Amino acid sequence: MASTTPAGLEIKPRHMDFDLPDPLPRHWHSGDAFKSHLFDAMSVLFPDGERFFIDSVRQFRDQITDPVLKEQIRGFIGQEGHHSREHLTYSQRLRDLGYDVTAIEKRAQARIRFTQKKFPAKRQLAATAALEHITAIMANGLLTDPRTMEGAHPVMQRLWRWHALEETEHKAVAFDVYNQVCGSRKLLRRAMRMATFFFVLDTFRGLVHMLKVDGLLWNWRVWRDGIKWTWGKHGVFRPLLREYLDFFKSDFHPWQHNNLDVLYEVRKEYDPQPLAHAG
């Protein structure tokens, strides 16, 4: 099987033009520094990360013969390209607030350059498939658990929900391409361990930087509440752990987590004319 995306599910970029608040309220998420900067720290990594994803998939585009998967690759590239664009504007808003976004970007760019120079293309694609799984489970959390975005600035909610929706739509594309051109589960698992390490590290460093600029780095209340919100008993990240670990199963593929019903619900917020549904 070439594509594991439910048959007929259309993957198409939406041309959004978010009027991001300018200036961006420093703590746009519920007036909470930790919540805001956790999202901010991930956002600043996206433009370079997504360009890397596009490059990784593009290198194998010609080897894909299945017309459905080929069309999905086109959709994937289009969607990630649009995400990059919107998140670059987001990054600019953060820069305007005094955060050293350029330093964070440079670190990410150096790592990507290293990966592209030293690692074979298959390993780059495996890293992409791994990171797309992390994105997909976080996207699902964001779309299904209201606490993730509750209290956030409405325009920022709209931006994050749009991104999460499209990540859900294309969650299997890089994975399917990888399976077609390589398929080694061992390499995939290794890529996941590495991708997780660097994603967590980079996000954490971004968060620390922004809290430091705010003068809140050593505020224990900020950390206590933040850790409770993410990893506490009812933390928003907690339910993701099992879905994350599923990736290490030998027969895993992204649509085993079937969240089509969520996808269709959220589409209603963005598509005046409904796109093709699966089935």
Ligand SMILES: [Fe+2]
């Ligand atoms: Fe994206």
Ligand SMILES: [Fe+2]
């Ligand atoms: Fe993606």
